[in-house]
Amino acid sequence: MKLDVFCLGILLQQNYSGYEIHRVINTALAHLRQASFGALYPALNRLQAKGFISSEAVPAEISNGSLGKKVFAITDKGRAHFKTEIKKITAAEMVNSxxxxxxxxxxxxxxxxxxxxxxxxxxxxxxxxxxxxxxxxxxxxxxxxxxxxxxxxxxxxxxxxxxxxxxxxxxxxxxxx
Amino acid sequence: MKLDVFCLGILLQQNYSGYEIHRVINTALAHLRQASFGALYPALNRLQAKGFISSEAVPAEISNGSLGKKVFAITDKGRAHFKTEIKKITAAEMVNSxxxxxxxxxxxxxxxxxxxxxxxxxxxxxxxxxxxxxxxxxxxxxxxxxxxxxxxxxxxxxxxxxxxxxxxxxxxxxxxx
DNA sequence: TTAGGCATGTAAGGCGTTACATGATTAA
DNA sequence: TTAATCATGTAACGCCTTACATGCCTAA
Structure with missing residues (x-):
């Protein structure tokens, strides 16, 4: 499952910033996959360029203690894309030990x-x-x-x-x- | 574990052609990793360029029914390289499901x-x-x-x-x- | 005669990591 | 004041897959 599609799935439940998605994947969803910042940020920018997600800048005052946060939300187009993509998935499991x-x-x-x-x-x-x-x-x-x-x-x-x-x-x- | 090092490990036991290594990995060793031809042949050529393996052309008459077969053998340099590389390995296991x-x-x-x-x-x-x-x-x-x-x-x-x-x-x- | 196995290789592209670059805030 | 956490991003590189290219031999 591509990281792009995986991110859409996460944003389906809740809005998140890139940093937050990184934390969600590498802690709560670590049994499914991993993701580094270097893969995540470009993926989110690609998704936005395609109109699958939208972003809203959250200034420092509102977001507690952070600065220049960018919160993403999935669009209707993104929801539709996710539903078609997840149907393509097979039951493959790859172990690299x-x-x-x-x-x-x-x-x-x-x-x-x-x-x-x-x-x-x-x-x-x-x-x-x-x-x-x-x-x-x-x-x-x-x-x-x-x-x-x-x-x-x-x-x-x-x-x-x-x-x-x-x-x-x-x-x-x-x-x- | 890099494919290069993995191939050295296989050649440690027996001489093989590239095609045979591909079969060994994807059948007998499929629980350890996979390897496509597109990754395998360049890997073997790299190993040979570094002097870790040597090759001998086996003509069609000797090799039963095949043509232009190239059988690889590990060199002393390759054996030494493998022994240092395998010590660097950690107990990591990556599942991508x-x-x-x-x-x-x-x-x-x-x-x-x-x-x-x-x-x-x-x-x-x-x-x-x-x-x-x-x-x-x-x-x-x-x-x-x-x-x-x-x-x-x-x-x-x-x-x-x-x-x-x-x-x-x-x-x-x-x-x- | 055609499908499948044997045999080697290249090219393009995908998907990711690590390291780098920057900077603010907060708690010990 | 120093380490950690929050926050976003780029660049270089690694490692692989898929598809392409070629050609021979064998058994159904």
């Missing part, structure tokens, strides 16, 4: 390095689990709840696996050399 | 479209599960076995979830409108 690649080639690592990788992954997973558990479960749609639960089940399975077989592999890899 | 993004925004989909997405994802997962189960479990390293088992546990968890909660959500989303 440096973790697994490293383990696949772990012959070239010391058992210490393997242990560190597993511990690191475990820590990341537990952090993600805490984040997901803290998310609100009310006032969100069934689909949003579903995405959170699905990710939680994936994260939980990964944690269980690493706590079980992950600990065992360190010894096996050690013995192999 | 169109499936979850679509479900997050499923307010804008009909219950039929949601059902189709879930069924599609389920079919993909089951296909991936069959692929993983068919992979050899002997004659591979502990690390390789680990990567397969880890992915299998993730795939199994996703299938269980979709078969359970996935079926339930279709009714809930229907009721919501």
């Amino acid at each position: 440096d973790f697994l690649s490293a383990l696949h080639f772990s012959n070239n690592l010391t058992s210490n390095e393997v242990s560190t990788l597993i511990d690191e992954r475990l820590a990341d997973l537990q952090k993600e689990q805490r984040r997901l558990l803290k998310l609100p479960s009310t006032d969100i749609s069934e689909g949003q709840r579903f995405a959170i639960r699905y990710t939680l089940s994936q994260v939980s399975a990964a944690i269980s696996f690493l706590k079980g077989e992950g600990k065992a592999i360190q010894l096996l890899i050690q013995r192999q050399r | 169109d499936f979850l993004s679509a479900l997050h925004f499923s307010n804008n989909l009909t219950s039929n479209e949601v059902s189709t997405l879930i069924d599609e994802r389920l079919a993909d997962l089951q296909k991936e599960q069959r692929r993983l189960l068919k992979l050899p479990s002997t004659d591979i390293s502990e690390g390789q076995r680990f990567a397969i088992r880890y992915t299998l546990s993730q795939v199994s968890a996703a299938i269980s979830f979709l078969k359970g909660e996935g079926k339930a959500i279709q009714l809930l989303i229907q009721r919501q409108r």
Whole structure:
């Protein structure tokens, strides 16, 4: 799902500034995708150029403590565009795992390095689990709840696996050399 | 993990042509990453230019039924490079899920479209599960076995979830409108 | 004879990251 | 006063995909 379309989806629920969208994506929606400022601001400007969103400058006095904030709102044209774009989406899921690649080639690592990788992954997973558990479960749609639960089940399975077989592999890899 | 380094890792075990590496990655190693020809061939040429791999042309008579095949072998320099590169790898894992993004925004989909997405994802997962189960479990390293088992546990968890909660959500989303 | 696998490669373009550039406000 | 947060943006570059270009061999 392109960042442009994803932003439209976010603006469908509420008006946001670019900075706020960045925060929403990288905190509340981190299980769906990530987005850097360098990708986000040009995306929003493209959307505005196409008439899918409109912006309103909010001066410093009104927005508490910030300056030159630009709040975006989705237009009718944007709403229509989003509805046609989301229908094109397939059920694809792309995993790019440096973790697994490293383990696949772990012959070239010391058992210490393997242990560190597993511990690191475990820590990341537990952090993600805490984040997901803290998310609100009310006032969100069934689909949003579903995405959170699905990710939680994936994260939980990964944690269980690493706590079980992950600990065992360190010894096996050690013995192999 | 960059494709260049990944290819070195593959050539560490055995000599391959570009075409063969493409097949290995997209079938046996599909749980780690993907690679298109457009990315692969330039990567191999870069590696050769840097002296990390060497190539030998195999004429049509020897290679059964193919023509102008170019078989690559890793050099000592390449082996050294791989060992330093793999140590730099972190336990990062990036999931980019169109499936979850679509479900997050499923307010804008009909219950039929949601059902189709879930069924599609389920079919993909089951296909991936069959692929993983068919992979050899002997004659591979502990690390390789680990990567397969880890992915299998993730795939199994996703299938269980979709078969359970996935079926339930279709009714809930229907009721919501 | 035609579809599919084997085989190598280029070109254009998409989509993103990191780093840079700037500057105000606020809390420790 | 210094670090953090708020706030917007550009430039360079990385890494990949899709589509194109070519051609041979094999089995249905």
